[in-house]
Amino acid sequence: MASHSESIIREPLITGKDITYAQITNDILRPVEKMPGRAWWIGFTVASIGACLWVFAVSWTFWFGIGEWGLNKTVGWAWDITGFVWWVGIGHAGTLISAILLLFRQNWRNSINRSAEAMTIFAVICAATYILCHMGRPWMFVYSLPLPNQYGSLWVNFNSPLIWDVFAISTYFSVSLVFWYTGLLPDLAAIRDRAVGVRRRIYSVLSFGWTGSVKTWQRFEAVCLILAGISTPLVLSVHTIVSMDFATSLEPGWHTTIFPPYFVAGAIFSGFAMVQTLLLVTRKVLGLENYITMFHIEAMNKIILLTGSIVGVAYLTEFFIAYYSGSEYEQYTFLNRFIGPYWWAGCMMYGINILMTQLMWFKSIRTNIAIAWVLSIVVNIGMWFERFVIIVTSLHRDYLPSSWAMFYPTWVDMSIFIGSIGVFFTLFLLFIRVLPSIAIAEVKLILKSSSEQAKKKVIEHGHVDPEQLEFYKESLVVFDSVDMADYEKR
Amino acid sequence: MSSTKYILGLFADPDEMMDGIDKLQKNSIPIYDVYTPMPIHGIEAKLGMKDSRLGWAAFMFGCLGGTTIFSMAYYMLVHDWPMNIGGKPAFAIPDFVPFTFEWTVLFTAFGMTITFFYATHLFPGRAPRVMDFRATDDRFVIAIDAKTNTSHEDITNLLKEAGAVEVKHNDRKYVSYE
Numbered sequence: 001m002a003s004h005s006e007s008i009i010r011e012p013l014i015t016g017k018d019i020t021y022a023q024i025t026n027d028i029l030r031p032v033e034k035m036p037g038r039a040w041w042i043g044f045t046v047a048s049i050g051a052c053l054w055v056f057a058v059s060w061t062f063w064f065g066i067g068e069w070g071l072n073k074t075v076g077w078a079w080d081i082t083g084f085v086w087w088v089g090i091g092h093a094g095t096l097i098s099a100i101l102l103l104f105r106q107n108w109r110n111s112i113n114r115s116a117e118a119m120t121i122f123a124v125i126c127a128a129t130y131i132l133c134h135m136g137r138p139w140m141f142v143y144s145l146p147l148p149n150q151y152g153s154l155w156v157n158f159n160s161p162l163i164w165d166v167f168a169i170s171t172y173f174s175v176s177l178v179f180w181y182t183g184l185l186p187d188l189a190a191i192r193d194r195a196v197g198v199r200r201r202i203y204s205v206l207s208f209g210w211t212g213s214v215k216t217w218q219r220f221e222a223v224c225l226i227l228a229g230i231s232t233p234l235v236l237s238v239h240t241i242v243s244m245d246f247a248t249s250l251e252p253g254w255h256t257t258i259f260p261p262y263f264v265a266g267a268i269f270s271g272f273a274m275v276q277t278l279l280l281v282t283r284k285v286l287g288l289e290n291y292i293t294m295f296h297i298e299a300m301n302k303i304i305l306l307t308g309s310i311v312g313v314a315y316l317t318e319f320f321i322a323y324y325s326g327s328e329y330e331q332y333t334f335l336n337r338f339i340g341p342y343w344w345a346g347c348m349m350y351g352i353n354i355l356m357t358q359l360m361w362f363k364s365i366r367t368n369i370a371i372a373w374v375l376s377i378v379v380n381i382g383m384w385f386e387r388f389v390i391i392v393t394s395l396h397r398d399y400l401p402s403s404w405a406m407f408y409p410t411w412v413d414m415s416i417f418i419g420s421i422g423v424f425f426t427l428f429l430l431f432i433r434v435l436p437s438i439a440i441a442e443v444k445l446i447l448k449s450s451s452e453q454a455k456k457k458v459i460e461h462g463h464v465d466p467e468q469l470e471f472y473k474e475s476l477v478v479f480d481s482v483d484m485a486d487y488e489k490r
Numbered sequence: 491m492s493s494t495k496y497i498l499g500l501f502a503d504p505d506e507m508m509d510g511i512d513k514l515q516k517n518s519i520p521i522y523d524v525y526t527p528m529p530i531h532g533i534e535a536k537l538g539m540k541d542s543r544l545g546w547a548a549f550m551f552g553c554l555g556g557t558t559i560f561s562m563a564y565y566m567l568v569h570d571w572p573m574n575i576g577g578k579p580a581f582a583i584p585d586f587v588p589f590t591f592e593w594t595v596l597f598t599a600f601g602m603t604i605t606f607f608y609a610t611h612l613f614p615g616r617a618p619r620v621m622d623f624r625a626t627d628d629r630f631v632i633a634i635d636a637k638t639n640t641s642h643e644d645i646t647n648l649l650k651e652a653g654a655v656e657v658k659h660n661d662r663k664y665v666s667y668e
Binding site: 020021022025071144152153154157159161163167171174175178179185186189190192193204205206208209211212213214215216217218219220221222223228230231234241244316342411441444448 | 502504523525526528529530533534535537542544545555563566573575582585586588589591592595596598599607609610611612614615616617618619620621624626
């Protein structure tokens with residue numbers, strides 16, 4: 001299998017000259033084995049200040065209670081659930097990359113799956129903190145579990161989507177963690193076998209005694225395939241259930257059957273944007289341009305375009321159904337998104353998620369790193385506003401005009417949200433410091449078939465259709481890690 | 491009698507290593523194990539390894555998980571304390587689907603992975619039994635038991651012929667113990 005060479009018209013997944021297996025290990029482990037550079041320290045300092053802000057604001061919430069948030073009788077759910085859905089959604093891209101793309105045999109996932117999965121885990125941690133925080137008294141969490149208690153036992157209501165959510169999020173987090181860590185074992189063993197002293201001891205414990213024998217690899221692949229197979233419906237179920245938190249209520253703007261696919265598409269949309277935000281910086285700072293190539297960036301931008309367009313269609317469907325339902329409450333809610341006091345939030349949501357994403361139709365934009373990076377952040381802002389609009393704009397004016405109210409966030413709301421971003425980046429920066437940010441074994445797997453040098457060998461060997469060769473060369477022009485001069489000579 | 495315990499053929503290329511396996515097998519030299527930095531498909535067939543049965547374990551654990559939570563919910567909502575929620579039936583099977591699914595997945599993932607770790611003897615802190623440190627980096631290592639295969643010279647030559655970049659005659663089975 002290793003010697004199988006693929007069609008020349010496919011873009012290379014690993015660029016660079018004379019890449020050997022040893023060099024892949026060296027390149028990927030450099031940030032783990034060397035002291036981090038200044039960029040890492042600056043990022044880490046800023047992120048950990050954010051994390052401290054989070055600790056402070058959450059402690060404040062626990063001390064003084066949920067009353068410190070801007071919630072009121074009408075808007076009883078605001079930035080907390082917005083932040084929760086936003087973070088869970090971001091997590092979805094990691095599982096999509098590691099599970100769904102594995103099932104579809106998309107080899108380009110090999111160099112981005114590790115960090116995307118890590119991102120999933122950290123994003124779900126951030127989401128889970130919102131669940132705990134919004135309880136005000138976090139120890140009450142125990143009552144969301146089906147455990148015997150002194151009240152009868154009074155069991156949890158298994159008919160409630162909120163209880164389904166407890167099951168979905170906890171399963172999603174723990175299964176993602178298992179999937180991620182199992183995949184890490186061979187790479188942890190690679191660090192262990194190169195390290196000395198205390199580091200060797202630590203990575204020895206972490207690598208579970210991995211050796212890479214034939215039987216181990218055979219079982220490893222079986223486990224990864226099955227985990228991918230079960231994670232695929234799992235990830236779809238998670239955001240479906242999150243959407244049911246809203247869709248099973250009778251609130252205008254929430255009570256719609258389109259919510260599950262709409263939420264899942266939105267989740268993947270925002271998740272890929274976050275992967276893009278992280279990886280465009282990571283590849284530059286860690287010097288991984290040969291492994292996370294322009295092909296990967298463009299492929300992710302295409303997925304952002306696709307899922308963003310699905311979200312766009314879902315928006316239009318929602319509007320049509322609101323009109324078609326004939327329900328005046330439903331109709332008012334959707335009009336209110338544009339003509340009500342939160343019109344600016346609605347504009348952010350629709351403007352960004354529908355209009356800005358359409359820029360990705362242009363190849364020059366998909367392959368422009370600076371623009372792609374800015375757009376990826378813009379997408380995440382748009383997706384945050386989507387949740388804000390769905391949640392707050394629906395709640396603030398529903399059936400009883402006498403109860404209409406506005407929501408104003410307090411500094412605690414804002415600090416918890418900004419702080420959760422700090423927590424996320426702190427965890428991510430620690431991750432790229434102590435663990436390999438690219439799956440070493442999986443990248444080695446495609447070196448002989450899909451790398452630039454393998455394709456160059458095929459070209460040198462001759463027997464390549466000149467038309468296909470021309471196509472291949474043209475596709476390489478946008479790669480920032482390919483030296484086109486090598487191809488001019490021939 | 492030499493003190494060599496294991497002969498290791500170190501290859502830099504997976505295809506050459508496959509060639510080495512073929513050559514050894516043609517000469518009826520049993521292979522102890524093969525260590526590679528990445529999964530190489532086809533070795534397990536060459537070495538006559540059976541398919542992994544982890545899929546069955548996964549299926550069983552999945553059934554167990556689904557049954558567990560479904561029975562729990564039935565006991566709690568229908569048997570122990572049925573509640574009148576708008577006159578709707580207590581045994582509302584459609585509502586049982588989401589968490590039954592979640593626990594099916596949960597038990598499958600944990601059950602299968604723990605079975606994998608148990609069967610392969612992987613656990614935190616296990617002393618790594620490494621025959622060559624570069625087997626997790628850039629060397630594809632074929633290990634041959636030197637005690638049962640006495641013609642060490644022939645084995646060395648066969649491995650070199652197949653393209654081994656280095657042939658090691660190790661006096662210790664594992665190099666990782668200090």
